[in-house]
Amino acid sequence: MRIISAPGELTELISSFKKNNQTIGFVPTMGALHDGHLSLIHQSLKENDLTVVSIFVNPLQFDNASDLEKYPRVIDEDIKMLGENHVDVVFVPEEQTFYPQKPIISIDFGVLSERLEGKFRKGHFEGVGVVISKFLHLVDPDRVYFGLKDLQQYLLIKRMCTDLQFQCKVIGVNTVREESGLALSSRNRRLSSEGLKVAAVINRGLNFIKKGIIEQSDLQRLLKEVNKIYESEKGFELEYLEVVNPADLSSIDNYSHLSELAICVAGYVEGVRLIDNLYLRLK
Ligand code: PAF
Numbered sequence: 001m002r003i004i005s006a007p008g009e010l011t012e013l014i015s016s017f018k019k020n021n022q023t024i025g026f027v028p029t030m031g032a033l034h035d036g037h038l039s040l041i042h043q044s045l046k047e048n049d050l051t052v053v054s055i056f057v058n059p060l061q062f063d064n065a066s067d068l069e070k071y072p073r074v075i076d077e078d079i080k081m082l083g084e085n086h087v088d089v090v091f092v093p094e095e096q097t098f099y100p101q102k103p104i105i106s107i108d109f110g111v112l113s114e115r116l117e118g119k120f121r122k123g124h125f126e127g128v129g130v131v132i133s134k135f136l137h138l139v140d141p142d143r144v145y146f147g148l149k150d151l152q153q154y155l156l157i158k159r160m161c162t163d164l165q166f167q168c169k170v171i172g173v174n175t176v177r178e179e180s181g182l183a184l185s186s187r188n189r190r191l192s193s194e195g196l197k198v199a200a201v202i203n204r205g206l207n208f209i210k211k212g213i214i215e216q217s218d219l220q221r222l223l224k225e226v227n228k229i230y231e232s233e234k235g236f237e238l239e240y241l242e243v244v245n246p247a248d249l250s251s252i253d254n255y256s257h258l259s260e261l262a263i264c265v266a267g268y269v270e271g272v273r274l275i276d277n278l279y280l281r282l283k
Helices: 008-020 035-047 065-070 075-084 125-137 148-163 187-188 193-214 220-233
Strands: 002-004 024-029 049-056 090-093 145-149 167-174 235-244 260-271 273-281
Touching: 008 035, 008 049, 008 090, 008 125, 008 187, 024 035, 024 125, 035 049, 035 145, 035 167, 049 075, 049 125, 125 148, 145 148, 148 260, 148 273, 187 273, 193 220, 193 235, 193 260, 193 273, 220 235
Parallel strands: 002 090, 024 049, 024 145, 049 090, 145 167
Antiparallel strands: 235 260, 260 273
16 A cells, blocks of 8 residues: 655656556545445445545634544554555645645535535535545546535535536445444544434434335424424534435425435534434435
8 A cells, every 4th residue: 555645746656547547436534534434445446446545634624723623633543444455545645735825716616505514614615625626636536435424515526526527426425324323423533432322313313304204294393303302312412404405405394396305414412513414315
């Protein structure tokens, strides 16, 4: 496994792969890797000749200095895990070489970045757009993989790649969960064992709505009941719970006309911000 930190060294290696007509799968990460990342990596290993993984905690996408500072960093553990899983290249840039000067551009996703996460994390998607564009230029992958736990991020990047005609295919990979239903996330490392139990309420709420929708129950009633479930879990502080049309992430209050929907939730446990969602195809 090659471990590279200089962008120039990475692009040289990538052009040697391209000369040999080798296909490249790319998995961008911020490290603190878990089985969710591994499922993206395993899919890339299956579908491409070579797999490149980046580890970079991108300061541009944090609107809160303390969240950035507290983001878990366990680089030695991560590199060991990537080696054991036969990744070909790990790109671990230093902030100063990756952003020799703070970029003045940002990617504007219009109304799509004002909804859901965008309402609560100002500038987040604009920063994700910049880092992913830059990675896609450097790695020039055939396929790039994103976890569907971050559904809005996946949809925005897919749209960005269409609008800017990036040649790679953007692939969403299903969320991996604990037995309790809790979605795997690097942030779960900051939870105590009690916090991990509390956080399982997030997925219980999502499944309650899913069951209700399958039984064709009224959406407003379901949302009220799930709000009660969330309120009754004392260690959980709900930030938002919305049912949206995945086409434009607009909030819906009934689903009779839709062929798909997503139930999206964000909240805090022990001061750690967690998100999850459940996608449902209806027809
Ligand atoms: O989902 C993440 O971990 C990050 O937003 C990403 C895609 C690696 C960009 O920094």
